Amino acid sequence: xxxxxxxxxxxxxxxxxxxxxxxxxxxxxxxxxxxxxxxxxxxxxxxxxxxxxxxxxxxxxxxxxxxxxxxxxxxxxxxxxxxxxxxxxxxxxxxxxxxxxxxxxxxxxxxxxxxxxxxxxxxxxxxxxxxxxxxxxxxxxxxxxxxxxxxxxxxxxxxxxxxxxxxxxxxxxxxxxxxxxxxxxxxxxxxxxxxxxxxxxxxxxxxxxxxxxxxxxxxxxxxxxxxxxxxxxxxxxxxxxxxxxxxxxxxxxxxxxxxxxxxxxxxxxxxxxxxxxxxxxxxxxxxxxxxxxxxxxxxxxxxxxxxxxxxxxxxxxxxxxxxxxxxxxxxxxxxxxxxxxxxxxxxxxxxxxxxxxxxxxxxxxxxxxxxxxx
Numbered sequence: 001x002x003x004x005x006x007x008x009x010x011x012x013x014x015x016x017x018x019x020x021x022x023x024x025x026x027x028x029x030x031x032x033x034x035x036x037x038x039x040x041x042x043x044x045x046x047x048x049x050x051x052x053x054x055x056x057x058x059x060x061x062x063x064x065x066x067x068x069x070x071x072x073x074x075x076x077x078x079x080x081x082x083x084x085x086x087x088x089x090x091x092x093x094x095x096x097x098x099x100x101x102x103x104x105x106x107x108x109x110x111x112x113x114x115x116x117x118x119x120x121x122x123x124x125x126x127x128x129x130x131x132x133x134x135x136x137x138x139x140x141x142x143x144x145x146x147x148x149x150x151x152x153x154x155x156x157x158x159x160x161x162x163x164x165x166x167x168x169x170x171x172x173x174x175x176x177x178x179x180x181x182x183x184x185x186x187x188x189x190x191x192x193x194x195x196x197x198x199x200x201x202x203x204x205x206x207x208x209x210x211x212x213x214x215x216x217x218x219x220x221x222x223x224x225x226x227x228x229x230x231x232x233x234x235x236x237x238x239x240x241x242x243x244x245x246x247x248x249x250x251x252x253x254x255x256x257x258x259x260x261x262x263x264x265x266x267x268x269x270x271x272x273x274x275x276x277x278x279x280x281x282x283x284x285x286x287x288x289x290x291x292x293x294x295x296x297x298x299x300x301x302x303x304x305x306x307x308x309x310x311x312x313x314x315x316x317x318x319x320x321x322x323x324x325x326x327x328x329x330x331x332x333x334x335x336x337x338x339x340x341x342x343x344x345x346x347x348x349x350x351x352x353x354x355x356x357x358x359x360x361x362x363x364x365x366x367x368x369x370x371x372x373x374x
Contacts, residue, residue, distance in 0.1 A: 008088040012036060015081025025086070036084065048084070055095075055102045056083075065092045067102065142254035147197055147217070150253055154217030157256055161215075165207075172205040174224065179204070179372025182365040183222075189360055190237050190310050196248060202240065206373040210324075214243040216253040224373045230320065233361040233369065237310075238303055238317025238348075245302025251295050300348060311358035314348055321345035 007026035014021070024037045028047060036046040052070045067084040086092055095102060145153075166172045174180075180203075187202050198218025210225035220243050222236065230236050246252055291299070307314045322345045361369065 007035075007037060008086070008091045010036075010088070010091075011085040012038075013083040013085075015083065023084075025084070025091070050099060051101070053099070053102055054104075057105075062089070062092050062096065063087075065095055137257075139254055141257050142250045145253065150250075151198065151217030153253070153256070154215045154219040157215050158219050158221075172207060174204040174206050174373035176368075176372040176374055178368040179370075182361060182369040183372065185365060186233060186237055186360055186369065187240065190241060190306050190312075191244065193309065194306065196244070198247065200244065200247070204372050212239050212243050214247045214252045216250075216256050218247050220244065220247060227370050227372070229323075232316050233366045234307075234312055234316035234359070235320040236369070237312055237360045238307060238314060238320065241303030241306040241317075242299045244306065245299035246291065246295065248302065249295065249298060251291055251299070255291070296344075297347075300344070304348065310360065312360050313357060318345040318348040321348065 007024035010023050010025045012021040012023045013019075021043075022039050024039075026035050026037070027033070028035050032051075033047045033049045034053060036048060038045065048067075048069055053067050054070050056066045056068060065086040067086065069082060086095070162171045162173065183202055183204065187200055191200065196218070200218045200220060202220045202222065204227065205221050205223050207223045208225040208228075209223045210229045211223045212221060212226055214220045220240065222240065226239065227236065230239075303317065304314055307317070325345065
Protein backbone atom coordinates (compact mmCIF):
# COMPACT_ATOMS: atom_id res chain seq x y z
CA UNK A 1 0.00 0.00 0.00
CA UNK A 2 1.83 3.09 -1.22
CA UNK A 3 1.00 6.64 -2.27
CA UNK A 4 2.99 9.62 -3.55
CA UNK A 5 5.08 9.72 -0.39
CA UNK A 6 4.89 6.07 0.69
CA UNK A 7 1.40 6.53 2.14
CA UNK A 8 -2.16 7.10 0.95
CA UNK A 9 -4.71 9.70 1.94
CA UNK A 10 -7.52 8.88 4.36
CA UNK A 11 -9.97 10.60 6.71
CA UNK A 12 -9.78 10.25 10.47
CA UNK A 13 -12.47 10.94 13.12
CA UNK A 14 -11.29 10.88 16.71
CA UNK A 15 -14.73 9.94 18.09
CA UNK A 16 -14.73 12.89 20.48
CA UNK A 17 -15.64 15.65 18.04
CA UNK A 18 -17.23 15.87 14.63
CA UNK A 19 -14.05 17.30 13.11
CA UNK A 20 -12.57 15.54 10.12
CA UNK A 21 -8.83 15.10 9.98
CA UNK A 22 -6.96 14.58 6.73
CA UNK A 23 -4.35 11.91 7.34
CA UNK A 24 -2.00 9.61 5.50
CA UNK A 25 -1.77 5.93 6.30
CA UNK A 26 0.91 3.35 5.67
CA UNK A 27 2.06 0.06 7.20
CA UNK A 28 4.67 0.41 9.91
CA UNK A 29 8.22 -0.65 9.13
CA UNK A 30 7.81 -3.91 11.06
CA UNK A 31 4.57 -4.70 9.22
CA UNK A 32 2.64 -5.23 12.44
CA UNK A 33 0.54 -2.10 12.41
CA UNK A 34 -0.89 0.82 10.49
CA UNK A 35 0.66 4.26 10.95
CA UNK A 36 -1.78 7.16 10.91
CA UNK A 37 0.10 10.36 10.03
CA UNK A 38 -1.54 13.72 10.63
CA UNK A 39 -0.90 16.76 8.45
CA UNK A 40 -0.67 18.68 11.70
CA UNK A 41 2.80 17.77 12.89
CA UNK A 42 1.87 18.76 16.42
CA UNK A 43 -0.47 15.81 16.66
CA UNK A 44 2.27 13.36 15.90
CA UNK A 45 1.25 9.93 14.64
CA UNK A 46 -0.88 7.01 15.75
CA UNK A 47 -0.11 3.35 15.34
CA UNK A 48 -2.99 0.90 15.07
CA UNK A 49 -1.91 -2.75 15.48
CA UNK A 50 -3.29 -4.89 12.67
CA UNK A 51 -4.46 -7.57 15.11
CA UNK A 52 -6.84 -5.03 16.68
CA UNK A 53 -8.10 -3.28 13.54
CA UNK A 54 -11.56 -4.30 12.38
CA UNK A 55 -13.75 -3.22 9.48
CA UNK A 56 -17.24 -2.14 10.46
CA UNK A 57 -20.06 -4.55 9.60
CA UNK A 58 -21.21 -4.35 6.01
CA UNK A 59 -17.80 -3.22 4.74
CA UNK A 60 -17.17 -6.09 2.36
CA UNK A 61 -17.44 -3.92 -0.80
CA UNK A 62 -14.38 -2.45 -2.50
CA UNK A 63 -15.56 1.18 -2.84
CA UNK A 64 -14.52 2.36 0.61
CA UNK A 65 -13.56 1.02 3.97
CA UNK A 66 -14.30 2.22 7.50
CA UNK A 67 -11.88 0.90 10.09
CA UNK A 68 -12.12 0.94 13.86
CA UNK A 69 -9.92 -0.28 16.69
CA UNK A 70 -10.96 -3.19 18.91
CA UNK A 71 -10.61 -2.63 22.66
CA UNK A 72 -7.36 -3.91 24.05
CA UNK A 73 -8.71 -5.62 27.19
CA UNK A 74 -12.02 -6.45 28.88
CA UNK A 75 -14.83 -8.73 27.74
CA UNK A 76 -17.37 -5.93 27.54
CA UNK A 77 -15.05 -2.98 26.79
CA UNK A 78 -16.31 -0.96 23.81
CA UNK A 79 -14.29 -0.39 20.69
CA UNK A 80 -12.27 2.77 20.40
CA UNK A 81 -14.72 5.38 19.06
CA UNK A 82 -12.20 6.60 16.50
CA UNK A 83 -12.88 5.85 12.85
CA UNK A 84 -10.60 5.72 9.85
CA UNK A 85 -12.20 6.03 6.43
CA UNK A 86 -10.23 4.80 3.44
CA UNK A 87 -11.45 5.64 -0.06
CA UNK A 88 -8.29 5.04 -2.08
CA UNK A 89 -9.18 2.11 -4.37
CA UNK A 90 -5.69 0.59 -4.29
CA UNK A 91 -5.53 0.81 -0.49
CA UNK A 92 -8.99 -0.74 -0.08
CA UNK A 93 -7.98 -3.58 -2.39
CA UNK A 94 -4.75 -4.04 -0.41
CA UNK A 95 -6.64 -4.40 2.85
CA UNK A 96 -8.97 -6.98 1.32
CA UNK A 97 -6.11 -9.01 -0.15
CA UNK A 98 -3.61 -8.92 2.69
CA UNK A 99 -5.61 -8.35 5.88
CA UNK A 100 -8.70 -10.67 5.80
CA UNK A 101 -8.76 -10.70 9.61
CA UNK A 102 -10.08 -7.13 9.50
CA UNK A 103 -13.42 -8.48 8.28
CA UNK A 104 -13.86 -11.18 10.93
CA UNK A 105 -16.28 -10.73 13.77
CA UNK A 106 -14.73 -10.90 17.20
CA UNK A 107 -16.00 -13.56 19.58
CA UNK A 108 -15.49 -12.21 23.05
CA UNK A 109 -14.68 -14.52 25.93
CA UNK A 110 -17.88 -15.92 27.38
CA UNK A 111 -19.89 -15.34 24.18
CA UNK A 112 -20.59 -19.03 23.54
CA UNK A 113 -21.63 -19.50 27.15
CA UNK A 114 -24.03 -16.57 26.90
CA UNK A 115 -25.45 -17.89 23.62
CA UNK A 116 -25.89 -21.35 25.15
CA UNK A 117 -27.69 -19.86 28.15
CA UNK A 118 -29.92 -17.78 25.88
CA UNK A 119 -30.75 -20.75 23.65
CA UNK A 120 -31.47 -22.95 26.67
CA UNK A 121 -33.82 -20.32 28.02
CA UNK A 122 -35.56 -19.99 24.65
CA UNK A 123 -35.99 -23.77 24.35
CA UNK A 124 -37.28 -24.01 27.92
CA UNK A 125 -39.77 -21.18 27.29
CA UNK A 126 -40.97 -22.84 24.07
CA UNK A 127 -41.40 -26.21 25.79
CA UNK A 128 -43.26 -24.52 28.65
CA UNK A 129 -45.62 -22.92 26.15
CA UNK A 130 -46.13 -26.13 24.16
CA UNK A 131 -46.58 -28.62 27.00
CA UNK A 132 -47.90 -26.62 29.96
CA UNK A 133 -49.47 -23.28 29.06
CA UNK A 134 -50.92 -24.25 25.68
CA UNK A 135 -52.68 -27.45 26.86
CA UNK A 136 -54.21 -25.55 29.77
CA UNK A 137 -55.36 -22.76 27.47
CA UNK A 138 -56.76 -25.26 24.96
CA UNK A 139 -58.71 -27.02 27.72
CA UNK A 140 -60.16 -23.70 28.91
CA UNK A 141 -61.14 -22.54 25.41
CA UNK A 142 -62.66 -25.93 24.53
CA UNK A 143 -64.87 -25.72 27.60
CA UNK A 144 -65.96 -22.11 27.01
CA UNK A 145 -66.04 -21.56 23.26
CA UNK A 146 -69.64 -21.00 22.04
CA UNK A 147 -71.10 -23.90 20.07
CA UNK A 148 -71.66 -21.71 17.01
CA UNK A 149 -68.00 -20.72 16.90
CA UNK A 150 -66.93 -24.30 17.50
CA UNK A 151 -69.06 -25.46 14.56
CA UNK A 152 -67.60 -22.73 12.32
CA UNK A 153 -64.08 -23.71 13.39
CA UNK A 154 -64.85 -27.36 12.64
CA UNK A 155 -66.10 -26.50 9.16
CA UNK A 156 -62.93 -24.52 8.47
CA UNK A 157 -60.82 -27.46 9.61
CA UNK A 158 -62.79 -29.87 7.42
CA UNK A 159 -62.50 -27.58 4.39
CA UNK A 160 -58.74 -27.49 4.82
CA UNK A 161 -58.58 -31.27 5.26
CA UNK A 162 -60.46 -31.80 2.00
CA UNK A 163 -58.30 -29.24 0.22
CA UNK A 164 -55.00 -30.64 1.48
CA UNK A 165 -55.80 -34.33 1.16
CA UNK A 166 -58.37 -34.36 -1.64
CA UNK A 167 -57.81 -35.06 -5.31
CA UNK A 168 -58.12 -31.72 -7.06
CA UNK A 169 -61.70 -30.51 -7.49
CA UNK A 170 -63.19 -33.90 -6.71
CA UNK A 171 -62.55 -33.63 -2.98
CA UNK A 172 -62.75 -36.48 -0.52
CA UNK A 173 -66.42 -36.69 0.47
CA UNK A 174 -68.38 -39.55 -1.06
CA UNK A 175 -71.69 -38.37 -2.50
CA UNK A 176 -73.79 -41.48 -3.10
CA UNK A 177 -77.35 -40.48 -2.20
CA UNK A 178 -78.52 -43.93 -1.05
CA UNK A 179 -75.35 -44.50 0.91
CA UNK A 180 -75.61 -41.12 2.64
CA UNK A 181 -79.26 -41.82 3.48
CA UNK A 182 -78.22 -45.13 5.05
CA UNK A 183 -75.46 -43.40 7.02
CA UNK A 184 -77.87 -40.73 8.28
CA UNK A 185 -80.32 -43.45 9.27
CA UNK A 186 -77.61 -45.31 11.21
CA UNK A 187 -76.64 -42.11 13.07
CA UNK A 188 -80.28 -41.28 13.82
CA UNK A 189 -80.98 -44.74 15.25
CA UNK A 190 -77.77 -44.68 17.27
CA UNK A 191 -78.38 -41.26 18.81
CA UNK A 192 -82.17 -41.34 19.19
CA UNK A 193 -83.18 -39.71 22.48
CA UNK A 194 -79.62 -38.61 23.33
CA UNK A 195 -78.70 -35.07 24.43
CA UNK A 196 -76.06 -34.12 21.88
CA UNK A 197 -75.08 -30.43 21.69
CA UNK A 198 -74.51 -30.49 17.92
CA UNK A 199 -76.38 -31.34 14.78
CA UNK A 200 -74.00 -34.14 13.90
CA UNK A 201 -72.61 -34.07 10.36
CA UNK A 202 -71.24 -37.49 9.45
CA UNK A 203 -69.61 -38.10 6.10
CA UNK A 204 -67.48 -40.72 4.36
CA UNK A 205 -64.09 -39.93 2.86
CA UNK A 206 -63.10 -41.87 -0.25
CA UNK A 207 -59.81 -43.13 1.13
CA UNK A 208 -58.53 -46.64 1.77
CA UNK A 209 -57.31 -45.76 5.25
CA UNK A 210 -59.32 -47.82 7.81
CA UNK A 211 -59.92 -44.86 10.06
CA UNK A 212 -62.48 -42.53 11.57
CA UNK A 213 -62.12 -39.23 13.37
CA UNK A 214 -64.12 -36.40 14.87
CA UNK A 215 -63.52 -32.72 14.15
CA UNK A 216 -64.78 -29.78 16.23
CA UNK A 217 -68.47 -28.94 16.24
CA UNK A 218 -69.90 -32.42 15.67
CA UNK A 219 -68.12 -33.07 12.35
CA UNK A 220 -67.38 -36.80 12.06
CA UNK A 221 -65.61 -38.63 9.24
CA UNK A 222 -65.56 -42.33 8.41
CA UNK A 223 -63.07 -43.53 5.82
CA UNK A 224 -64.10 -45.90 3.06
CA UNK A 225 -61.40 -48.31 4.24
CA UNK A 226 -63.24 -48.72 7.53
CA UNK A 227 -66.48 -49.61 5.73
CA UNK A 228 -64.58 -52.07 3.54
CA UNK A 229 -63.04 -53.82 6.57
CA UNK A 230 -66.15 -53.86 8.76
CA UNK A 231 -68.13 -57.12 8.84
CA UNK A 232 -71.44 -55.56 9.88
CA UNK A 233 -73.13 -52.17 10.32
CA UNK A 234 -73.04 -52.78 14.08
CA UNK A 235 -69.25 -52.60 13.98
CA UNK A 236 -69.47 -49.25 12.20
CA UNK A 237 -72.09 -48.09 14.72
CA UNK A 238 -69.71 -48.91 17.58
CA UNK A 239 -66.86 -46.94 15.99
CA UNK A 240 -69.21 -44.03 15.30
CA UNK A 241 -70.40 -44.16 18.90
CA UNK A 242 -66.80 -43.84 20.02
CA UNK A 243 -66.24 -40.79 17.80
CA UNK A 244 -69.54 -39.23 18.91
CA UNK A 245 -68.28 -39.68 22.48
CA UNK A 246 -65.18 -37.67 21.60
CA UNK A 247 -67.33 -34.98 19.97
CA UNK A 248 -69.68 -34.67 22.94
CA UNK A 249 -66.71 -34.34 25.31
CA UNK A 250 -65.17 -31.74 22.95
CA UNK A 251 -61.99 -33.77 22.69
CA UNK A 252 -61.39 -32.85 19.01
CA UNK A 253 -61.87 -29.15 19.77
CA UNK A 254 -59.30 -29.38 22.54
CA UNK A 255 -56.89 -31.29 20.31
CA UNK A 256 -57.39 -29.01 17.31
CA UNK A 257 -56.84 -25.88 19.39
CA UNK A 258 -53.69 -27.37 20.83
CA UNK A 259 -52.41 -28.45 17.39
CA UNK A 260 -53.13 -25.08 15.81
CA UNK A 261 -51.62 -23.30 18.79
CA UNK A 262 -48.50 -25.46 18.64
CA UNK A 263 -48.16 -24.77 14.93
CA UNK A 264 -48.64 -21.06 15.59
CA UNK A 265 -45.92 -21.02 18.24
CA UNK A 266 -43.56 -23.00 16.03
CA UNK A 267 -44.32 -20.71 13.09
CA UNK A 268 -43.17 -17.77 15.20
CA UNK A 269 -40.00 -19.64 16.12
CA UNK A 270 -39.28 -21.23 12.74
CA UNK A 271 -41.09 -19.06 10.20
CA UNK A 272 -44.48 -17.75 9.17
CA UNK A 273 -47.40 -20.12 8.64
CA UNK A 274 -50.71 -18.88 7.24
CA UNK A 275 -53.96 -19.24 9.15
CA UNK A 276 -55.37 -21.63 6.54
CA UNK A 277 -52.37 -23.89 6.94
CA UNK A 278 -52.89 -23.86 10.71
CA UNK A 279 -56.40 -25.20 10.20
CA UNK A 280 -54.99 -27.84 7.87
CA UNK A 281 -52.41 -28.83 10.47
CA UNK A 282 -55.16 -29.10 13.06
CA UNK A 283 -57.14 -31.33 10.70
CA UNK A 284 -54.16 -33.58 10.07
CA UNK A 285 -53.63 -33.95 13.82
CA UNK A 286 -57.27 -34.94 14.20
CA UNK A 287 -56.91 -37.60 11.51
CA UNK A 288 -54.05 -39.08 13.49
CA UNK A 289 -55.29 -38.09 16.92
CA UNK A 290 -53.67 -39.56 20.02
CA UNK A 291 -56.09 -38.86 22.85
CA UNK A 292 -55.29 -39.58 26.46
CA UNK A 293 -56.18 -42.91 28.06
CA UNK A 294 -58.92 -41.16 30.03
CA UNK A 295 -60.41 -39.64 26.86
CA UNK A 296 -60.33 -43.01 25.05
CA UNK A 297 -61.94 -44.83 27.98
CA UNK A 298 -64.64 -42.17 28.25
CA UNK A 299 -65.34 -42.40 24.51
CA UNK A 300 -65.58 -46.20 24.79
CA UNK A 301 -68.03 -45.85 27.66
CA UNK A 302 -70.11 -43.41 25.65
CA UNK A 303 -70.18 -45.82 22.69
CA UNK A 304 -71.35 -48.62 24.99
CA UNK A 305 -74.10 -46.36 26.32
CA UNK A 306 -75.28 -45.45 22.82
CA UNK A 307 -75.29 -49.08 21.69
CA UNK A 308 -77.15 -50.19 24.82
CA UNK A 309 -79.78 -47.45 24.52
CA UNK A 310 -80.24 -48.31 20.83
CA UNK A 311 -80.65 -52.01 21.69
CA UNK A 312 -77.56 -52.96 19.65
CA UNK A 313 -75.07 -55.52 20.93
CA UNK A 314 -71.52 -54.31 21.51
CA UNK A 315 -70.06 -57.73 20.72
CA UNK A 316 -69.49 -56.82 17.04
CA UNK A 317 -67.48 -53.78 18.19
CA UNK A 318 -65.39 -55.93 20.52
CA UNK A 319 -64.81 -58.41 17.69
CA UNK A 320 -63.81 -55.55 15.42
CA UNK A 321 -61.31 -54.34 18.03
CA UNK A 322 -59.93 -57.88 18.36
CA UNK A 323 -59.41 -58.04 14.61
CA UNK A 324 -57.73 -54.64 14.51
CA UNK A 325 -55.47 -55.53 17.45
CA UNK A 326 -54.03 -58.52 15.56
CA UNK A 327 -52.80 -56.30 12.71
CA UNK A 328 -49.42 -54.62 12.63
CA UNK A 329 -48.39 -52.52 9.64
CA UNK A 330 -51.68 -53.02 7.83
CA UNK A 331 -53.36 -50.29 9.87
CA UNK A 332 -50.78 -47.90 11.25
CA UNK A 333 -53.04 -44.89 10.84
CA UNK A 334 -55.91 -46.37 12.74
CA UNK A 335 -53.70 -47.77 15.46
CA UNK A 336 -52.07 -44.39 15.93
CA UNK A 337 -55.48 -42.73 16.21
CA UNK A 338 -57.09 -45.32 18.46
CA UNK A 339 -54.78 -47.44 20.59
CA UNK A 340 -56.83 -50.62 20.31
CA UNK A 341 -55.90 -53.83 22.11
CA UNK A 342 -57.30 -57.18 23.20
CA UNK A 343 -57.62 -55.77 26.71
CA UNK A 344 -59.69 -52.89 25.44
CA UNK A 345 -61.95 -55.28 23.55
CA UNK A 346 -62.36 -57.31 26.73
CA UNK A 347 -63.33 -54.17 28.63
CA UNK A 348 -66.04 -53.53 26.03
CA UNK A 349 -67.30 -57.09 26.47
CA UNK A 350 -67.41 -56.56 30.23
CA UNK A 351 -69.63 -53.51 29.83
CA UNK A 352 -71.76 -55.01 27.07
CA UNK A 353 -75.53 -55.25 27.32
CA UNK A 354 -76.23 -58.89 26.49
CA UNK A 355 -79.50 -59.79 24.91
CA UNK A 356 -79.51 -56.70 22.70
CA UNK A 357 -79.95 -58.00 19.16
CA UNK A 358 -81.28 -55.08 17.12
CA UNK A 359 -79.72 -54.66 13.68
CA UNK A 360 -78.86 -51.00 13.20
CA UNK A 361 -79.31 -51.39 9.41
CA UNK A 362 -80.91 -54.06 7.25
CA UNK A 363 -79.02 -55.81 4.45
CA UNK A 364 -80.11 -53.38 1.73
CA UNK A 365 -79.18 -50.34 3.83
CA UNK A 366 -75.82 -51.90 4.70
CA UNK A 367 -75.08 -52.54 1.02
CA UNK A 368 -76.01 -48.95 0.24
CA UNK A 369 -73.71 -47.63 2.95
CA UNK A 370 -70.75 -49.71 1.77
CA UNK A 371 -71.35 -48.49 -1.76
CA UNK A 372 -71.55 -44.80 -0.83
CA UNK A 373 -68.34 -44.01 -2.71
CA UNK A 374 -69.51 -45.69 -5.92
